[in-house]
Amino acid sequence: MTCLLCQRPLTTKLTLPWLLSWQPVAQPVVCTACWQQFQPIILATACPQCGRAQPHWQVCRDCQRWAAQPDFQNVALFTYNEAMQAYFQHYKFQGDYRLRAVFQTIVQQRLQQLTADQVVTIPVTTATMATRGFNQVTGWLDTGINDGVLTVAKTVAQSQKDRQARLATKQPFGLAPGVDLSGQRIVLVDDVYTTGRTMRHAANLMLENGANSVTGLTLAR
Amino acid sequence: MQPKDLYGRQLLLTAAELATLPADVQSRAGLTITASQIQCQRCGSTLDHRTAQLPQKQFYCYQCLNLGRVSSLTPLYHIPEPNEFPQRPKLTWTGHLTSAQAVCAADLQRAFAAHERHLLWAVTGAGKTEMLFPGLAWALQQGWRVAVASPRVDVCLELAPRLQAAFADTTVAVLHGRQTAAYAYRQLTVCTTHQLLRFRAAFDVLVIDEVDAFPFAANQQLYYAVDHAVKPHGAVLYLTATPSDALLRQTRRGQLKLSYLPLRFHQHLLPTIQVTLLPKWWSAIAKGRLPAKLRRWLGAYATSGQRFLIFVPRIDQLTVVQAAIQRQFPTMSGQTVYSADPDRLAKVQQMRQEQVQYLITTTILERGVTFPGIDVLVLGADDPVFSTAALVQIAGRVGRSQQRPTGLVRFVSGSYTRAIKQAQRQIKLVNRKGRRLRDDLSTVPTTAND
Incomplete structure (x- = not known):
């Protein structure tokens, strides 16, 4: 076994507490050195609305500017740093689908802790699906295909724009025909929360269509 | 496009x-x-x-x-290769080949013309690149597309300007993973072997330099790349100073023709390896002290200004060794270089231009690079990363210039490993053959050389 990120051989140490725990062997997919490059966000002090890491608990400046929008809360797992950028470069843009395994466990674990009637993922465009071949978000949830609640029109990728252009983006999402969200508590999953524009568009759409509440979950913020 | x-x-x-x-x-x-x-x-x-x-x-x-x-x-x-080269570049190199080199060069040209797979086994510093020139010139005259590929980017970067100078009326395309310049269709290409994966039935002549080097050796992917980048009836030439057993086996089976040159271009023999057993060299250096012997050698370099390379087995040892040397000899200027070093190419260039006195490096600089008139010191030569081929190549960095055809190759090691002994034996064997060849050449009447 080699580390998925640095290709160095992986070694698993057997510790006494683990042996006595009678747990199955947890095969790591990345080495400790690579894993430590990712910076987990401490939930207690993170911004309650967008999930950004910060030293003290408060609504961050970006979120204060969103005040007029309907209520929306996001939970983020990691800070978007260089390691995360490199990860997305390889996973999303280079298309190394194996790398979904790096965050599969942690995303699925966190998802289980959130109460949800339905889990909705941000879809990728048909063009992206045809070239990339997978949806990076549903990859972590282990299907890799658009899950069918939301549809998306052909757009310019958010990652190609600056902040102003991102914020000015028009609603790109639509609800797939035959989907009924009334009274449901939704958890909306995406890869990165940057300005919040994408997530809020999707959340607003679902709230307008009768959803009871929408909580966000992103890997990075 | x-x-x-x-x-x-x-x-x-x-x-x-x-x-x-x-x-x-x-x-x-x-x-x-x-x-x-x-x-x-x-x-x-x-x-x-x-x-x-x-x-x-x-x-x-x-x-x-x-x-x-x-x-x-x-x-x-x-798109199939149409060989669309209106101009036929001429060889503008004006140097001379020694008679031994000329024999090999003629062999290579014959191999190109016969579309053969060929191996040129020539000692380090034999002038392999120059021996290519007549054959390459002939191939380019035929309107053939030619590539010289190497597993090492440093080797490519050293080859490219030499080939460009030798074929001044054409432009040499250089392709490697770190470059930013766009691809250009050229008759003569210098590239890393990885770049060959982007070619299909393109080259009439494909030369693989340093074929035994990492990552080419034992990499099926790159052998596949070579087989597919060359045209179905194209010629492939492997160059090396330390052929692997697998290559030599192919020559014995007749799948690969062999040319052999055991003598350097300046007709001096290879410097032999001096091994010094210092089992505790690392624990001393880790504490920031240089072992007495090392201190004496480096002290001599500090006073004479002699330039040198130090090889260490592992990347994390680079800075430790440099710190120990800096502490003892603060006036000597040196750099450390390793494969993933962002400034790798710039630092090697500085050493080439004699801006620094020494480089501390790992096996990445073991081959293909020439710093004229240097000495070499290998610390921890018994480490498994130093294979026989690597040690012979490292020793071959020394004595490559006409002005200073000799030099010192010192190995500091905990023990005599098999690789060290084999490297010494290989150099001895090549020197014996080289001496015989030199004696033969000197007995030939001079008129026969004209």
Whole structure:
């Protein structure tokens, strides 16, 4: 076994507490050195609305500017740093689908802790699906295909724009025909929360269509 | 995109790029998928079904991702090589080959003309590049497309200017993973062996320099790349000073013709290896002290200004060794270089231009680079990373210039390993053959050389 990120051989140490725990062997997919490059966000002090890491608990400046929008809360797992950028470069843009395994466990674990009637993922465009071949978000949830609640029109990728252009983006999402969200508590999953524009568009759409509440979950913020 | 950017290549194209090309561009599937096996058509790797899987029964190659992803979603595009070279470049190199070199050079030209697979085994510093010139000149005159590839980017960067100088009326294309310049269709290309994966039946003559070097040695992907980058009836020439057993076995079976040159261009023998046993060299240096012997040698360098290379087995030892030397000899200027060093190319260039007195490095500089008149010191020569070939190559960095054809090769080691003994034996053998060849040459009447 080699580390998925640095290709160095992986070694698993057997510790006494683990042996006595009678747990199955947890095969790591990345080495400790690579894993430590990712910076987990401490939930207690993170911004309650967008999930950004910060030293003290408060609504961050970006979120204060969103005040007029309907209520929306996001939970983020990691800070978007260089390691995360490199990860997305390889996973999303280079298309190394194996790398979904790096965050599969942690995303699925966190998802289980959130109460949800339905889990909705941000879809990728048909063009992206045809070239990339997978949806990076549903990859972590282990299907890799658009899950069918939301549809998306052909757009310019958010990652190609600056902040102003991102914020000015028009609603790109639509609800797939035959989907009924009334009274449901939704958890909306995406890869990165940057300005919040994408997530809020999707959340607003679902709230307008009768959803009871929408909580966000992103890997990075 | 121009059609000629695709001559003899196999590339993944975006829809926009494809739209600019004529309709008769060939395309074929990037992966061949059968029930039992999936093979990448670019790198030849056989892929594991589960690992290579994308959703909806699609697959991708995870072995050559760095060159852009090959998958069952997009084809590889290709235009057959038309050899569209209106000018026939001439050799502008004016140097002379020694008679021994000339014999090998004639062999190579014959091998090119006969479309053969050939191995040139010449000692380090024999002048391999110069021996290529007559054959390459002949091939270029035929209108053939020629590439010189090496597993090491440093080797490519050293070869390119020499070839450019030798064929001044044409432009040499240089391709490697770290460059920013765009691809250009040229008759003569210098590239890393990884770049060959982007070619398909392109070259009439393909020269692989330092064929035994990492990552080429024992890398099936790169052998596949060579087989497919060359035209079906093209000539392949392997160059090395330390051929692997596998290559020599092929020569014995007659699958590969062999030319052999055991003498350096300046007709001096290879410097022999002096081994000093210092089992505790590392624990001393880790504490910031230099062992007495090392201190004496480096002290001599500090006063004489003699330039030198220090090889260490591992990257994390580089800074420790440098710190110990800096503490003892603060006036000597030196740098450390390793494979992933962001300033790697710049630092090697500084050493070449004599801006620093020494470099501390790992095996990345073991071959293909020439710093005239240096000495070499290997710390921890008993470490398994130093194979026999690596040690012979390292020793071969010394005495490469006409002005200083000798020099010191010192190994500091905990013990005499098999690799060290074999390296010493190999140098001794080559020197014995070289001495015999030199004696033969000196007995030949001088008129025969004219």
